[in-house]
Amino acid sequence: METKEAILKRRSIRVFKDTEVSKEIIEELLKSAMAAPSALNRQPWVFYVIKNKDILEKIKKISPFTDKNSNLIIFVCGNVSGINPLNLNDFWIQDLSAAVENILISAADMGLGSLWCGVYPRVERVNAIKTILKTPKNIIPFAMIHIGYPKEEKEPRTQYDPAKVIYID
Numbered sequence: 308m309e310t311k312e313a314i315l316k317r318r319s320i321r322v323f324k325d326t327e328v329s330k331e332i333i334e335e336l337l338k339s340a341m342a343a344p345s346a347l348n349r350q351p352w353v354f355y356v357i358k359n360k361d362i363l364e365k366i367k368k369i370s371p372f373t374d375k376n377s378n379l380i381i382f383v384c385g386n387v388s389g390i391n392p393l394n395l396n397d398f399w400i401q402d403l404s405a406a407v408e409n410i411l412i413s414a415a416d417m418g419l420g421s422l423w424c425g426v427y428p429r430v431e432r433v434n435a436i437k438t439i440l441k442t443p444k445n446i447i448p449f450a451m452i453h454i455g456y457p458k459e460e461k462e463p464r465t466q467y468d469p470a471k472v473i474y475i476d
């Protein structure tokens with residue numbers, strides 16, 4: 308698939324088939340994530356790949372924002388050792404966002420559906436996920452990505468709006 312096609316094909320999918328996503332495909336997704344650019348090439352990320360049914364259930368129970376039926380969730384987390392997460396001068400949020408988007412586009416490219424659910428900076432979500440995943444102090448859950456084979460179809464699209472573009476020639 309062409310890159311542009313995969314970018315347009317990436318849509319938020321909220322209904323998934325039971326079909327398991329293979330280890331090889333998960334690794335491809337993680338390779339895409341870790342190809343992302345990061346400020347000073349610091350790569351301040353850690354990925355929690357959740358297939359365990361009990362943990363998936365716990366995640367789905369804590370809040371309506373997680374009630375999707377995928378059997379695979381990847382948490383993209385920030386490793387904030389040496390970083391003050393409240394320091395607005397830091398780029399870790401951009402770094403992690405780039406990694407998340409790479410996963411979503413790569414998933415679309417391989418025929419998978421995905422859904423980005425925001426965790427950070429909602430403190431209650433961050434803390435709930437930290438408790439479930441038992442993360443060390445320096446690891447901040449940033450985004451939760453549901454991944455699986457799609458059970459709903461969505462049209463590829465852009466939301467191109469020329470009114471949102473300012474050219475300065």
Ligand SMILES: Cc1cc2nc3c(=O)[nH]c(=O)nc-3n(C[C@H](O)[C@H](O)[C@H](O)COP(=O)(O)O)c2cc1C
Pocket residue numbers: 317318319320321372422423424425
């Ligand atoms: C930071 C972020 C947080 C999001 N959180 C949620 C969420 O909690 N639940 C949800 O169903 N969708 C969530 N979405 C998906 C958006 O609703 C979706 O991207 C938007 O409606 C556009 O649709 P599309 O992804 O199909 O283009 C989130 C997207 C982003 C980028």
